[in-house]
Amino acid sequence: MVDELPDGLVLRHPHAGDQRRVLAVMDVWWAGFGGDAGSLQRSLLLPRLFFQHFTDSSYLVERDDGRLVAFLIGFLSPSQPEVAYIHFVGVDPSLRRSGLGACLYRRFFQLAAARGRSRVRCITSPGNAASWAFHTGLGFQVEPGDIMIDGVAVQRDYDGPGLPRVAFTRMLTDQTSPMLAPAVTVRDVRVCFLGDSFTAGVGDPTHLGWVGRLTARTEHRGLRLTAYNLGIRGNTSAQIRARWRQECLPRLPEACEARLVLSFGVNDMTQDGHGLRVPPDRSVANLRSLLAEALPVLPVLMVGPPPSGDAGRDERVRALDEQYASLCAAKDVPYVSVFTALAEQPSWQQGIADGDGAHPAAVGYEQLTNLVFDPWWRWLEDPRSGTELPRDRAASGAGPRRVPGALPR
Structure with missing residues (x-):
């Protein structure tokens, strides 16, 4: 508080x-x-x-x-x-x-x-x-x-x-009560993770996904973290933008340190028989509108869309990832690009092939968590401290480093 x-x-x-x-x-x-x-x-x-x-x-x-x-x-x-x-x-x-x-x-x-x-x-x-x-x-x-x-x-x-x-x-109690004392030693941090099936952790037999793993690694670091996984399978940027206020704001009272993590894009680039579910320009516009609504009230971190095993869709997602990163940089929103690093990991691709053809298994979600953790932790300490993941880094757990053009601390 x-x-x-x-x-x-x-x-x-x-x-x-x-x-x-x-x-x-x-x-x-x-x-x-x-x-x-x-x-x-x-x-x-x-x-x-x-x-x-x-x-x-x-x-x-x-x-x-x-x-x-x-x-x-x-x-x-x-x-x-x-x-x-x-x-x-x-x-x-x-x-x-x-x-x-x-x-x-x-x-x-x-x-x-x-x-x-x-x-x-x-x-x-x-x-x-x-x-x-x-x-x-x-x-x-x-x-x-x-x-x-x-x-x-x-x-x-x-x-x-x-x-x-x-x-x-x-x-109320007297002035010596922790409920009234001005100093608090543990931060009450509540974060909504808003996204699609990758956010929900579909395909992970441990049912943790990257959000569960990220939350578990954040425990015992001087804060009390409440994580709300609001991933919905099949959701596009338009659907996520439409539901964010109703789902997030009641979970993020002003009395706590409230944050929002976004991750979506793969469903936008999926063909549904009538063309793309959400064209790239519309997808970027949806993100722009969501940021315009959320940033005045919440710090935002965005995790880019990952590869999903379909060659044509992955090329579209790769391009969308670049556009998302540019928009987030312009808005001073920390952005973690995971696409290239995961695409270069044979175990990520193998997990998709062995599973449902779109989502990785536990090893893949562990790799995704490794990529996200360092910028996530910097962002918890300073909402402006994230960075786009450099293209030459593998999903080895080494984490991202600063690159020219990265957001300021």
Whole structure:
């Protein structure tokens, strides 16, 4: 969790004159959601009284030049002396998943505990998967409800007829508790691996694939890693782009160090009777769009598509690999090209021939893992530290080296 503000940001308590500024940025941050009616509803949720009577338990975050980038409006319950309540929180979209929201919550936890409160409560709307993931990632528990929506307990008519809500509660301890202490020694890193059958590890009798092997090698290195293998057999770049938000964001709460690994391309270059499933220019465009959506909120690493044993398709994949690498270099996204090194390995090709004709066996996935591990580990330490694999390196486990044109550290 992040306990300090990112550089260039200043924290302070609000005053009455800040209400209009907060309402103005809310319309921008929520992109005008709901039109005039939505703007009015948001203003009714934050009347001026919150900026007059609850200032010492609320926070604003500004840039050095005074631009507002986040706020948390909370209060200490006067009728429930053990409870502190978080009423409304907003973060500039450009800073979401930077840890800023988690930092504000932790400041509020510390304030509430220092003033004798033992519990923090808040609510969210049903179906808001990102909010649910954020709060549960910070240790909140969902309170019992009388209906279930998307597998989450919801309190019907919580805020009036037709206004159900998910209610959260989180217990607090004193300042010596690890849950409130500002220093943490173990990084909570959660990574979504988004891709196709090679990401899923199809053909590996150990059922580990390269993602499982990579995760196992990363254990005991000063972090607590949660890896989500979201490989789907047969998926193209278009299908992966369409599902990434829905599948990844709920698994990557702001309270953790969240990352995204991409790997796809072979299915795009597959003939389906009507031509290529996804033409190369469209495949590159899909990657470009996915990066445009993901990079503002997540560090991204891409592992290039491997050879799959079909000569014609492999030539197309080789060319696509070059285009993917160029695009990632232009976007400062670390890219690990594995195609050439694996194509030169007889055991990779033999594994495909002995298997289903497209996927390698355990030895092949071990070779792929060897190629990915070093740039993966550098990327975990520094999201800009990956590099394209040099063409003259074999899949021997020696790992990649720096080459001219590689991404900066």
